[in-house]
Amino acid sequence: MALDPIFSDAIIFASLLALLSIGLTLTYLTTRVPNFAHASFATIGVYIALVASRVWESTPYIAIPIAFVISGIVAVALYTFILKPLIRKGASQAIQMVATLAFDLIIIAILNIFADYIINTYQVTSREFTLRSYDVEFMGLPLIVFAAPITIAILAITLHIMLRKTKFGIAMRAATENSDLSGIVGINVKLIFRISWFLGGGIAGIAGALMSLWFQGDPNLGPLLIPSVFAASIVGGFFSIYGAIAGGILVGLTEVLGTRFLAGEFGSWLIAYRPLIPLVFIVVTLLLAPRGLAGINWSRLRRHGSRI
C-alpha cells in the first residue's frame, strides 16, 4: 500500500496531540492549573523507548507500559510534592503555573543529563535520534501508523466507560466538579486526584513512546511541543476529554497537512513557519469560541442553524 509519508506524518502527529491533550485535560480538571511540564512527560516516554530499543535491544513497543508507569509517577510527584502543598498554602494559580515551569526545567535538565550519560556509557546517539528502523512493517506501512490511532480509540473507549459507567469514574467526575462536597459524601478526593494525575502523565508517556517511532527524539522536545498541545486543549475546550481528542486531531492534521498545502501554494519557505499554526488556532478559538469545541452548544446551533 503506497501512501504519501505526509499522511503518516499527519496521522501520527494528530494522534500524539490528541493523547497529550487528553492527559492535559485530565490533570487540568483536578487542579485547574495548566501544566507547562506536560509535554516533557512525553519526552520521558521517548527516552524509555530509546533505552528499550538501543540498550536492551528489544522492540520499542515494550516501552509503552513502562513509559505509562514512569511518566505517571513523575506526574504524581509533581502533584503531590509541589502543587498540592502550594494549593494548601493558598498560592495563586499564576504561582502554580510558575511551579510547573520550574518542574519542566528540572525534567529537561535530568533528561539532558541522562542523554549525556547514555552517549558516554553505551555509545548510543541520544540527541536528534530516530527509532524508525526499529518499527515493524504491517500492510506495507510502519506499524506505528496504525498503532497510534488505535491507541487513541482504545483509550477513548476505556476512559468513556471508566468515567461514565464505573463507580470510580462517577466519583472522579464528582470530585472534579466540587471537591469539598464530594469529600463530605465520603469520596477520597486526594486519591482520586492522584489517580487523575497518574493517568494524565501516563498517557503522555504512552504518547512519547509511540512518537519516538516516527519523529526525532531530543531532550528539549517538550518546549517545542507545548504550544501545539495547549492549542489542541484550548480548541477542545479544556474541560472535556472528547473535546481534547477532537482538538488534538484538528490541530495535528492542520499543522501537518495545512503547512504542506500552503507550502505547495506559496513556496517551500513556508514550512519553517509551521510552529505558528497553533498560535492561529489559539487566537481564533479565544476570539470566536473561548470555551472551545466542547463549549459550543451544538444542538442549539443545529436547531437555529438555518436562521443564522
Place this chain on the structure above:
Amino acid sequence: MVLESEIVFIVDLLAIFAIYLIVNLSLNMEFGYAGIPNFGKVLAVGAGAFVAAAIPGRIFANIAGIEGDYIENNLAIVSEINIWLVDNTGIGFIVFFLTLGIAAAVGGGLGLLTAYPAIRLRGDYLAISLLAFGESIRIIGNNFTPLVGGTLGVQVPDPLSFLPGELRFPIATIGLILIAIVVYVFSEKMIRSPLGRMLRAVRDNEVAAESLGKNTTQIRIKIIMVSAALAAIAGALYAFYVGGTIAIAYDRASWTFWPFLMILIGGLANNKGVLIGTLLFVTLRKFIIFFKDSFQEYVPFDVVWLDFLLLGIILLAVLLYRPQGIFIEKPTPTITLNGKKEQPGLKKIFNFFFK
C-alpha cells in the same frame, strides 16, 4: 592600559544586572502589581533586540552611503559603519535613542496584539497564549533572514565605537546602569500613582474594582503595553551592549524563566526585592559560568544541565518554603495630588503615558 580580569568580570556582571533589572521591573509591574502572569516576556525582549539588529545598521548604511546587502555582507558593512561612527558620534547617539524609541513602540504594539485575544478571559488562558506567542519570536527570527540574519545572526553597530577599546565596555555599563536607574524611579513613581493603586485593586479583587467603575480590561492592556515597551528597550540595549543579535539566544529560559525566578526570589510586588533578587541571581549565574570549566572534569555530562537543575530546585524551594521572597510586599505610600512638588521631567513622562 589593560584592564584587570576582575574588573572585566565586574563590569560585565553590572551590565547584565542592569539589563535584567529593566526586564524584571517591567515583569514585576505586570506580575507583581497587576497579577498578569506573562509567560511570554521573551517576546518583547526579543522584539527589542531584533529592532536593534535590523534598523540602526540600515539607517547608518544609508546615511554613510555604504553599499551592499545588509544581511549578506553584514560583517563588512557593520565594521565600516563602526569606523564611520568614530567621526559621527552625534548621529550615532541620535539613531541609538531613535532605535530605543522604535523598540519601545514595537514592544508595546506586540504587547497589545498578543494580550488582546485573551485579556478578557481567565488568567490561565492569557498565560498560555502569551507563552505560545513568546515561542514564536525565535521561530520568526530564525527563519525570516532579512530581520536578524536567520540562524547566523547579525552584528549591531556600536554608537560607542569612538571610545578606545578598553574603555568601551565600562562606559557602556555606566550608561546601562543610568538607564536602569531611570526605569527604577519610573516604576517606583508609577506604583505610587493612582494608576499603581488601581493596578493593585484590580489584582486583589477584580469584581470589586469593576463595581467601582474601573475599566479592568483597559488597565490590564495598558500595563501589558507599558511593560512590554520597557522590556523591548532592555532587549535593544542588550543587543547594543553585546554588539550582535542571534535569534536562538531569545529562548524561554533566559528571558522568561530567569526573570520570574529573580522576582520571586526577591519578593513579588516589591521593587527593592526585585533589585536584590536580580543582583543575587546574576552574581550566582556569573560565578557558575566562571567556575564551570574547572568543575567539568568531575561529572560525566555537560555542567550546564546541573545549573538548570539547581535553579529549578531553588525556585521550587522558594515557592514552597518562602513564597513571599526576601522582601514582602509593603503598603505603598501614594503621591499626594498637591503635596510635594515632583520633578517636571518625570511628570511629563507620566502624563505622556497615562493621561
